[in-house]
Amino acid sequence: MSLFSQAFRPVGSTRADPVLVALWVALILVAVIWIAPFVFIVFTSLKTNTAVMGETAFALPTDPAFSNYAKAWARGNFSVTAFNGVLITFVKVPLGVFLSAMAAYALARVPMRGRRVLFLLCVFGTMIPFQVMLAPIFKQVNAFGLINSYPGIVLPYLAFGVPYQVFILYGFFSAVPKELSEAARIDGASHFTIFRRIFLPVSLPALSALFVLDFVATWNEFAMALVILQDPQKWTLPLGLMAFQSQFQRDYGQLNAAIVMTVLPAAIVYLMFQRYFVAGLTTGAVKE
Structure with missing residues (x-):
């Protein structure tokens, strides 16, 4: 929270504006919600079918299958x-x-x-x-x-x-x-x-x-x-x-x-x- 306080502390003030901090947190949450599906798609595109079925959705591909792009x-x-x-x-x-x-x-x-x-x-x-x-x-x-x-x-x-x-x-x-x-x-x-x-x-x-x-x-x-x-x-x-x-x-x-x-x-x-x-x-x- 100290980073948010430093980023949004008004000039001449020692305290962060709670409204700005809340807006910043909300923007981060919205960004994560929007980015998460694309991250899932990219990770899945680098996995084989076996890896897709055996791993969690957001698990990093251990052996990236770049050949999926060429084959597709x-x-x-x-x-x-x-x-x-x-x-x-x-x-x-x-x-x-x-x-x-x-x-x-x-x-x-x-x-x-x-x-x-x-x-x-x-x-x-x-x-x-x-x-x-x-x-x-x-x-x-x-x-x-x-x-x-x-x-x-x-x-x-x-x-x-x-x-x-x-x-x-x-x-x-x-x-x-x-x-x-x-x-x-x-x-x-x-x-x-x-x-x-x-x-x-x-x-x-x-x-x-x-x-x-x-x-x-x-x-x-x-x-x-x-x-x-x-x-x-x-x-x-x-x-x-x-x-x-x-x-x-x-x-x-x-x-x-x-x-x-x-x-x-x-x-x-x-x-x-x-x-x-x-x-x-x-x-x-x-x-x-």
Whole structure:
């Protein structure tokens, strides 16, 4: 408890704040609860079936079976699903964030009639759960002949991702001082130049936070991909994991190795952009 007291002792005080200490303890407990399942999955992925059945869940693997990863990768055909997931995610996420940023800038800073109505339509788009739209989406994509194609899954992802991002960026762009854009307009800069040289650099933390959130959501999306991507050669990693689980559900080591390989890319992206992600979440919380 002395460590907590030293960490949370107010300036000029010899006693720790009990409220802060309680909050710190609660955060540690919540973190342990969230981390425990992932630790269990990682440990199980390094064990044979015999070790899984004979040891406790959180026992360290005595003889790590790293071959589970190679076997799961080959048996689950994850090279194909991983390629599809990477291609779809790295096309959809940057494109969606860029389109959302341009739309939010236009709605926030370009004078035009009906822009408030357009913004309300975007807000309305964030209120529609895509699960209730799966049947109409399938019918429309099928009418365009895009079933089992990359555009057939990227376009619906964009349609449901852009409104939320526009809603977030609209508020951010509206908070940017008008003097910046007005001075650039007086100097003869176009709206695209203002957007590219002023608003994009200023909004980097917010864009990075949206990039991480959109990457994780797109990488892990299951329902829409299941409906549109019916060819196993077009499946993404969540669909490949579903098929692997149905075939090898009793091979616990390889199954958990497949889960780790599915989750790991999203975790790596988050760790890479963690600094920008936290900055984007706190942007605007404190006024200068």
